[in-house]
Amino acid sequence: MKYNKESLLLYAVTDRAWIGKQTLIEQVKDSLDGGATFIQLREKELDDGTFLDEARKMKSLCKEYNVPFVINDNIDIAIECDADGVHVGQSDMDALNVKKRLGKDKIIGVSAQTVEQAIIAQNSGADYLGVGAVFSTLTKLDADTVSFETLKQICDAVSIPVIAIGGIYDYNILKLSKSGIVGIAVVSAIFAQDNIKQSTANLLELATKMVKAE
Template sequence: MKFNNDDMLLYAVTDRAWLGNQTLDEQVEEALQGGATFLQLREKELNDDDFFAEATRLQKLCEKYHVPFVINDNVDIACQMNADGVHVGQLDMEAGDVRARIGEDKILGVTVQTVEQALLAQERGADYLGVGAVFHTGSKANASVISFEALKAICDVVTIPVVAIGGINKSNVLELAGSGISGIAVISAIFAAKDICKETSELKILTQQVVTR
């Protein structure tokens, strides 16, 4: 599945920390009902068999809502299950190697923090960039925060979509207006909510104001 900038608007990243009494499948479907436009499955603890089974279920949900579905880090499982693509960080497999593995038709996202990393990722075949953390975040304890100016500089030098990530919620998302981003990626802002569908819908409306200004 190829995608366009509109698919980047509200990018949901899963996290089991917020499951409570729900299953991940239930939470993801609520987010999709609320208008999430992209889904990344992020799993650090599951064994490969359980990961594959979970990914297959979520892939079907995303197909139902016509939303791109990518796997975080695990290129083997992404290839095995024919996911729409893969997202990798700076410490994971190098972007060019990932592109060689997944082929030209799959989506490749890369996390970057500098203009140099952004240009290299684009050159090596990235379809979009995740840039952050733009605010302090509890989802990734070791994530360093980058400035608005650094985010804007990255958006200015690349031709592919940029998604801001890290600590974004309804109270601060409008601060990203004018940066040039195509959307935001969130974890707890959606999945920690009591009403995931409602929270997703409200966050999406705010984000539309950010990317259209």
């Protein structure tokens, strides 16, 4: 598994709200075929046994594509399935303790909404930051929005990579140009679409354009 800031260009976060004709694994495979560069498995309702079985299958799939695979919040599952890392929020365990449990070779992502949170996360050992919601989002109704100015200030304040998340779609992604982020994290912009592979490919092209904008 190769991990660097380029791996964060198009970060896909799963959501089983849109499974139906396909399983979640099939949807993730389509996103990888479309060019997703990073996968986060996010489950809030599954029992541990089912979650672990799914995580192991997804880890194996991501390994085939040489794409980093992390678990949202659940450190025990991340350890059990030997995920490449974990992503935690502000209300979860801090990055320093996560690092101690997972090991120094694992990827630790932390959600942040302010410059202060970003600096604390970096100093605690976070490898990257997920900042948002940069636009209003139906995926997380309780998420406060982060202004473009704050996003840029966070990018300027830390040396670790920053990605934006929250309400990002093909029609607004370019508004994030020149913010300093290295990529975007999306949920419904990939997994709620009829053609996941094509939607992912389109987003990858736009994300590349956005990051390269001067």
